[in-house]
Amino acid sequence: MASAAILLGICLLFFAWRQRNQIGLGRRDNTSRNFRPQQPQLERKLLKLLGGKHKTAHRLIQQSRLRYPDKSADWHWEKAIYDLERDRWR
Secondary structure, three states, X not given: OHHHHHHHHHHHHHHHHHHHHHHHHHHHHHHHHHOOOOOHHHHHHXXXXXXXXXXXXXXXXXXXXXXOOOOOXXXXXXXXXXXXXXXXXO
16 A cells, blocks of 8 residues: 555656656747847847857847746847946956
């Protein structure tokens, strides 16, 4: 009986972990490729600040979208640029 309870607990933990990770993956896919700014110069400026590192730019935008989901695409790009510039001159 105790082994059945332990097995049930492990299964529940596994399914909770799996569900959490699937939700996160879905968010990443939506953010990284389809969330371009209306103003292309914002993307160019962020990539210039990051030395052309596209993955880092997408990660910053993704984090911003998770934190502020109701904001526009341009807002997230401007926020990432602002944060980078602010942190570099501290």
